[in-house]
Amino acid sequence: SIINRATDPAGLNLTFDFIVVGGGTAGNVIANRLTEDKDSSVLVIEAGGSNEDVLNIIVPWFCIRATPDTPQDWNYTTTPQDGLGGRSVPYPRGFVLGGSSSVNSMDYTRGSKDDYARFARVSGDDGWSWDRLIPYMRKNERFSPPIGNTTEVFNPAVHGFHGINTVSMPAFPQGTDTRVIDTAKELKEFNIDMNSGEPLGIGWVQTTIKNGSRSSSATSYLGPQYIGRPNLHVMLNTLVTRVLQSDAGVFQTVEFAPSSGGSTRFRATATKEIILSAGSIGTPHILMNSGIGDSRELSTIGIASVHNLPSVGKNLTDHPIVRLSWLVNSTDTFDDANRNATLAAEELMQWNATRTGLLVDSVSNQIGWLRLPDDSPVLQGVPDPSAGPLSAHFELLFENGIVGTPPPTGHYLSMSAAVVSPSARGSVTLNSTDPFSSPVIDPNLLGAALDVAILRTAVRTIQSFILGPAWSYYIIAPISLNDTASDAEVDAYTQANTGSLFHPIGTAAMSAVTADYGVVNPDLKVKGLSGLRVVDASVLPFIPAAHTQAAVYIFAERAADFIKEEFGITVSELQV
Numbered sequence: 213s214i215i216n217r218a219t220d221p222a223g224l225n226l227t228f229d230f231i232v233v234g235g236g237t238a239g240n241v242i243a244n245r246l247t248e249d250k251d252s253s254v255l256v257i258e259a260g261g262s263n264e265d266v267l268n269i270i271v272p273w274f275c276i277r278a279t280p281d282t283p284q285d286w287n288y289t290t291t292p293q294d295g296l297g298g299r300s301v302p303y304p305r306g307f308v309l310g311g312s313s314s315v316n317s318m319d320y321t322r323g324s325k326d327d328y329a330r331f332a333r334v335s336g337d338d339g340w341s342w343d344r345l346i347p348y349m350r351k352n353e354r355f356s357p358p359i360g361n362t363t364e365v366f367n368p369a370v371h372g373f374h375g376i377n378t379v380s381m382p383a384f385p386q387g388t389d390t391r392v393i394d395t396a397k398e399l400k401e402f403n404i405d406m407n408s409g410e411p412l413g414i415g416w417v418q419t420t421i422k423n424g425s426r427s428s429s430a431t432s433y434l435g436p437q438y439i440g441r442p443n444l445h446v447m448l449n450t451l452v453t454r455v456l457q458s459d460a461g462v463f464q465t466v467e468f469a470p471s472s473g474g475s476t477r478f479r480a481t482a483t484k485e486i487i488l489s490a491g492s493i494g495t496p497h498i499l500m501n502s503g504i505g506d507s508r509e510l511s512t513i514g515i516a517s518v519h520n521l522p523s524v525g526k527n528l529t530d531h532p533i534v535r536l537s538w539l540v541n542s543t544d545t546f547d548d549a550n551r552n553a554t555l556a557a558e559e560l561m562q563w564n565a566t567r568t569g570l571l572v573d574s575v576s577n578q579i580g581w582l583r584l585p586d587d588s589p590v591l592q593g594v595p596d597p598s599a600g601p602l603s604a605h606f607e608l609l610f611e612n613g614i615v616g617t618p619p620p621t622g623h624y625l626s627m628s629a630a631v632v633s634p635s636a637r638g639s640v641t642l643n644s645t646d647p648f649s650s651p652v653i654d655p656n657l658l659g660a661a662l663d664v665a666i667l668r669t670a671v672r673t674i675q676s677f678i679l680g681p682a683w684s685y686y687i688i689a690p691i692s693l694n695d696t697a698s699d700a701e702v703d704a705y706t707q708a709n710t711g712s713l714f715h716p717i718g719t720a721a722m723s724a725v726t727a728d729y730g731v732v733n734p735d736l737k738v739k740g741l742s743g744l745r746v747v748d749a750s751v752l753p754f755i756p757a758a759h760t761q762a763a764v765y766i767f768a769e770r771a772a773d774f775i776k777e778e779f780g781i782t783v784s785e786l787q788v
C-alpha cells in the first residue's frame with residue numbers, strides 16, 4: 213500500500229520487521245525481495261513523491277528534462293570546485309519513488325570483471341566477484357531483445373531474461389548510428405556487448421527502457437504485481453531525520469517528519485533491521501545527523517557522537533564529463549525536435565499513440581570504453597587508477613545533435629568524454645544540525661592532475677575518431693573546441709565546461725572486517741553496530757568504470773539474500 217504522507221501516522225501500526233530508508237534504486241529491490249515472504253512486513257520511507265503520471269520521468273527522451281531544478285530532484289549544488297576553476301555545478305539526485313533510477317539517463321552498464329575483482333579484493337569477500345554475482349545480475353535483468361536482425365548487436369549468453377528490471381536496446385535509428393559503428397569497426401574497437409564483463413571498445417548502448425517507457429526500480433520492483441502485497445508499505449513525502457539507538461549500539465528506531473518541513477517528528481520501529489538506502493548523499497547525511505561519523509567533526513557542529521566512524525561521508529568518487537560539438541552537413545539530427553515546438557508536439561503524439569519515434573530512447577545510442585595505452589606518458593610514475601586491464605580509463609558518448617537547447621539554426625554532432633577511473637576523492641559533510649538543510653557536497657571533480665590528463669587524452673581520442681572516412685564531408689566545423697587546440701587550451705576548455713556524470717559512490721564504503729577504515733562490512737552492516745545495514749551506491753568502495761545503476765541493482769540483489777539468510781527467511785509462499 214502507498215501512504216501518501218507522514219502527517220498523520222497516528223492511526224498506523226508503526227512496527228515492522230524491516231524499515232527501508234529511501235525508496236530508490238536499491239531500496240525498492242530490498243523491499244520487493246523481503247516481501248516475497250508473506251510473513252515479513254516492510255515499510256519503505258521515501259522523501260519524494262509518486263513517480264506516476266510524471267511525463268518527464270516516463271518518456272525516455274525527456275530524461276534531459278527530469279533534472280536539474282525540478283520537483284523530482286533534490287536540487288543539490290556542489291561546493292566551488294577547484295578543478296573546475298571554482299565553479300559550483302548542479303548535483304541532481306532523484307527525489308521521487310524510484311530515486312535516481314526514476315530520473316537518470318537509463319544507460320545500463322555493469323562495468324568490468326576487474327571492477328568486481330577489486331570489490332572482492334578490498335572487502336575480502338569473493339562473493340563480490342563477477343562470477344559469483346552472475347546469478348544476481350540475472351535476477352535484476354529482464355533483457356528485451358530488439359526486433360529484427362540481432363546477430364551483430366548483443367550477446368544473449370551474457371544476459372538475464374527473467375529478472376525484474378527491463379533492459380533493452382535503442383529502438384529509434386539515429387543518423388549517426390552507422391557512422392559511429394563503422395568507425396568503431398575500422399578502428400577494431402567494436403564491442404558487440406559491453407555487459408559481458410569485458411566492456412572495452414565501442415558499441416550499442418543498453419538501457420533500462422521497457423516498451424518505449426522508463427523502467428525504474430519503482431515501475432519494476434514496485435510494479436503493479438508487487439505493490440499490492442499486504443506486507444509491503446510505502447510512505448511517500450516523508451523525510452527520515454535520524455536513526456536512534458535503543459540499547460548501546462543497537463538500532464531499531466527511525467525518526468521521520470513530513471518532507472515539507474517543520475518540527476514535528478514521528479517514530480517507527482523495525483524489530484529486525486533498518487536498511488539505509490538513501491543514496492550516496494542521503495545515507496551519510498542521515499548517519500551523521502544520527503551521530504554516526506567522525507566524532508570530532510560532528511562535535512564542531514553540535515551533534516553528539518553516538519558512534520565514531522570517521523569514514524562516513526569520505527571517499528566520495530564521481531565521474532567528470534565534458535561535451536564537444538560540431539556543426540554538420542546533414543539535416544538528420546535530433547536538433548529540430550529539440551527546438552521546434554510543432555515537431556516536438558508531433559513526436560509526443562507519436563509516442564503517446566504507438567510508443568515509437570525519437571522519444572523511445574535515451575540520448576546516446578552508442579558508448580565507448582577505452583584505456584590509455586600502457587606506455588602512455590600520462591601513466592608513467594603513477595599507479596594505474598583503473599581496477600585492471602579490463603576496465604576503462606575514459607568513456608565516450610555519441611549524440612546525434614546537441615542535447616538540451618541547440619542554437620536556433622544548424623545541425624550538430626556531439627561527443628562527450630568522461631573520466632571513469634578517476635583518482636580524485638571528495639566528501640559529503642554537514643554544516644548544520646537541521647536535517648532539512650542540504651549537506652555540503654564536494655565531489656572534487658578534476659581534482660587530480662591525472663584526471664585532467666585522462667580527460668585530455670579522451671578529448672584527443674574524440675578528435676581523431678572523427679577523422680575516419682565515415683565523417684568526411686559530414687563535419688563542417690567545431691563549435692566548442694578547436695580541432696587544433698593546444699594541450700593547454702584543451703585543459704582550459706575542460707576546466708570551464710566539465711560537470712558531473714552524476715555517479716557519486718563510496719560515502720559509506722564497504723571494507724574488510726579487519727580494516728581500520730570503511731563504514732560497512734562485506735555483509736553491508738554498519739561496523740560496530742547492530743540493526744543497521746546500508747544498501748545503495750554509497751557502499752561501493754571504488755567507482756566502477758561504468759554508469760553506476762547496474763552495480764547498485766546487483767549489490768542490492770545480493771544484500772537481500774544476506775538479510776534473508778540472517779533472519780532465516782525462506783520464501784514460504786512465493787508472492788508474484
Ligand SMILES: Cc1cc2nc3c(=O)[nH]c(=O)nc-3n(C[C@H](O)[C@H](O)[C@H](O)COP(=O)(O)OP(=O)(O)OC[C@H]3O[C@@H](n4cnc5c(N)ncnc54)[C@H](O)[C@@H]3O)c2cc1C
Nearest residue numbers: 234236237238259311312317318319452491494749759761
Ligand atoms: C541525472 C542522473 C543521470 C544518471 N544517469 C545514469 C545512467 O544513465 N546510467 C546509470 O547507470 N546511472 C545513472 N545515474 C546514476 C544512478 O542513477 C545512481 O547511481 C543510482 O540510481 C543510485 O542508486 P541509490 O539506490 O544509491 O540511490 P537513489 O536511487 O538516489 O535512491 C535514494 C533514495 O533515497 C531517498 N532519500 C534520500 N534521503 C532520504 C531521507 N532522509 N529520507 C527518506 N528518503 C530519502 C531519495 O529520495 C531516493 O529516492 C544517474 C543519476 C542521475 C541523478
